[in-house]
Amino acid sequence: MKIYIDKEACIGCGLCADTLKDIFAMKEYVAVVKVNIVPENLIPKVKQMMSDCPMNAIKEEE
Amino acid sequence: MKIFEKSEFVHESLLAETLKDGKVQCNVCQRRCVIAAGQAGFCKTRVNVNSVLYTIIYGLCAAIHADPIEKKPVFHYYPGSRCFSLGTVGCNFRCDFCQNWDISFVDATKINFSGIKFLPPQEAVNLAYEEHCKGISWTYNEPTIWLEYTLDCMKIAKKSTTRDLSGDHRKSHDSNVLYTVYVTNGFATKEALDLIGPYLDVWRVDIKSMNDGFYQKFMGVKSMKGILEVTKYAREKWKMHIECVTNVIPGWNDSEEDFDTISKWIVENLGEETPWHVTRFFPQAKVVDVPPTPIETLEHAVKIGKKNGLKHVFPGNVLELDEDTNCKNCNKLLIKRYGYNIEIVGIDKNGKCNFCNTKNDIVMG
Numbered sequence: 001m002k003i004y005i006d007k008e009a010c011i012g013c014g015l016c017a018d019t020l021k022d023i024f025a026m027k028e029y030v031a032v033v034k035v036n037i038v039p040e041n042l043i044p045k046v047k048q049m050m051s052d053c054p055m056n057a058i059k060e061e062e
Numbered sequence: 063m064k065i066f067e068k069s070e071f072v073h074e075s076l077l078a079e080t081l082k083d084g085k086v087q088c089n090v091c092q093r094r095c096v097i098a099a100g101q102a103g104f105c106k107t108r109v110n111v112n113s114v115l116y117t118i119i120y121g122l123c124a125a126i127h128a129d130p131i132e133k134k135p136v137f138h139y140y141p142g143s144r145c146f147s148l149g150t151v152g153c154n155f156r157c158d159f160c161q162n163w164d165i166s167f168v169d170a171t172k173i174n175f176s177g178i179k180f181l182p183p184q185e186a187v188n189l190a191y192e193e194h195c196k197g198i199s200w201t202y203n204e205p206t207i208w209l210e211y212t213l214d215c216m217k218i219a220k221k222s223t224t225r226d227l228s229g230d231h232r233k234s235h236d237s238n239v240l241y242t243v244y245v246t247n248g249f250a251t252k253e254a255l256d257l258i259g260p261y262l263d264v265w266r267v268d269i270k271s272m273n274d275g276f277y278q279k280f281m282g283v284k285s286m287k288g289i290l291e292v293t294k295y296a297r298e299k300w301k302m303h304i305e306c307v308t309n310v311i312p313g314w315n316d317s318e319e320d321f322d323t324i325s326k327w328i329v330e331n332l333g334e335e336t337p338w339h340v341t342r343f344f345p346q347a348k349v350v351d352v353p354p355t356p357i358e359t360l361e362h363a364v365k366i367g368k369k370n371g372l373k374h375v376f377p378g379n380v381l382e383l384d385e386d387t388n389c390k391n392c393n394k395l396l397i398k399r400y401g402y403n404i405e406i407v408g409i410d411k412n413g414k415c416n417f418c419n420t421k422n423d424i425v426m427g
Contacts, residue, residue: 011095011104012087015284027080029096054093054104054156054282 001038002061003046005031007058015050016058024049031057070180071122073210074110078115086115090209092249092288105207106169107152113219120211121304123181124165125149125202128193130402134245134266135199135339135378137387139303139399140427143403145243146190148181149202150211155281159311163347165185166203183214190219190240196427197263200242206250209257216242216261222259227301237427247281248289250341255292259300266305267293271315272323279315294331304424305337307378310355310363312343318366325367325375334371335390335423340364341378358383391420 004025005012007030016031023038023046037048050058055056077089084099088108097110106118131145135332151168151173160166181189187348190198198219200212219240243264269289277286296302306328312317323342328336340363342355360377367375373390377383387397389408394417398405406426409418412422 008098008101011093011097013093013095013104013282013284015282018284019278022262028083029085029087052278052282 001043002036003033003038004061005033005061006059008056011055013054016053020045020049034046070235071120072116072118074121075115075117076210080113084111086110086112087253088115091206092251092253093154102171105152105154106171107207109171115211117208119150119152119170121182122150122178123148124151124357128195131197132399132402132404133308134199134243135231136243136264136266136305137304137337137376138424140241140425142406143427144194145197145199146193146195146218148186148198150208152207153203154207154249155204156346157280159292159343160204160347161314168251183211185220186215187218187240187387197241197243199245201245201392202246204411206242206246206254209254213258216258220261222251248293250292250411252292252295254360255296255300258392263303265293265296265302266307269306269308269324273329276315290327297332302330307339307341309341309343310359312352312355312359316355317358321363322370325370325372335342335373337374337376338367338372339378340377342380344379389418389420390422391415392418396422
């Protein structure tokens with residue numbers, strides 16, 4: 001699974017970076033994805049975060 | 063965006079900070095959205111146009127009513143008075159169980175403004191007097207999102223005089239002007255509170271849970287601690303009258319621990335006389351598969367709140383349970399309530415009990 005942040009939509013609230021430190025970080029006010037591929041064991045948590053993100057700014061690459 | 067065709071609704075935002083790359087940070091609420099050019103923040107009511115942030119809902123009233131103040135619910139400030147109540151569109155939360163979802167879930171950047179009435183602040187205050195109201199409240203959805211409008215309204219409501227913060231703040235309200243109420247989720251920043259603090263009398267705040275996980279799951283915010291800090295700040299710095307509400311939802315925030323932690327926090331930080339309203343949930347918005355809160359659950363919350371030292375815990379949205387106010391000292395009946403029928407029976411205009419003469423923390427109108 002590959003994900004990215006829609007930088008126009010992200011409001012920089014930091015919820016993802018706070019909750020999943022291994023996957024997300026904050027840079028220049030918005031969230032960034034730290035990994036190329038989401039580790040298998042964290043996929044359920046990342047999917048949850050995609051739904052919890054207040055701006056739906058976490059996207060899965062096609 | 064259609065809104066820019068109706069310029070009276072558009073005002074430059076307060077508390078906006080310009081960042082690089084054309085972005086602007088909004089510091090009105092604790093989300094502190096970083097908004098790219100052409101985008102809106104979470105509440106969808108503040109838009110970045112060429113690196114300037116604008117509110118697009120100034121004076122946009124989606125709900126206008128003259129309510130009993132008890133409907134807020136506020137029980138210990140001008141009991142029995144009518145309160146002119148205004149709501150707008152949008153919110154900085156999107157609670158799945160919102161009771162006012164029809165206005166709070168609206169995306170202001172997408173609505174057609176042509177048929178919506180603009181209510182200037184002076185007209186809002188005039189209407190409040192015409193409706194025989196003693197106060198004005200911003201309610202139904204989060205009032206902080208139209209900070210600029212509410213601030214202008216409250217300055218007019220107070221005839222530009224700031225509240226007297228010396229001594230006992232409960233004597234400070236001047237009955238020649240309107241009292242002012244925010245019915246809020248408490249997610250304003252301290253900077254926003256510093257703007258409204260000189261003019262705002264009542265902070266009616268939701269404490270939905272003390273659990274960050276609850277706020278993360280249902281509101282998409284990292285932590286609820288900021289709500290507690292700002293509420294304490296409203297009390298300590300701005301000496302507002304505070305009442306807290308917990309809407310109790312079966313299976314979500316109805317445990318003994320929930321009631322215990324919330325009531326203990328209120329006692330320790332706001333004082334034992336702070337009213338705590340535990341209100342009954344009814345299926346709303348996206349939550350239709352959860353039953354209404356059992357009455358016994360509310361009775362349990364009342365019992366725990368009182369055990370922890372709170373003097374006034376009120377069940378809400380339920381006629382079967384007692385909502386009266388009794389004296390904190392002698393327990394005699396001071397204010398009788400049945401629904402929105404209010405009868406002042408045992409308290410004088412200074413808040414003193416007619417039976418034992420103890421001063422209760424109640425501002426009488």
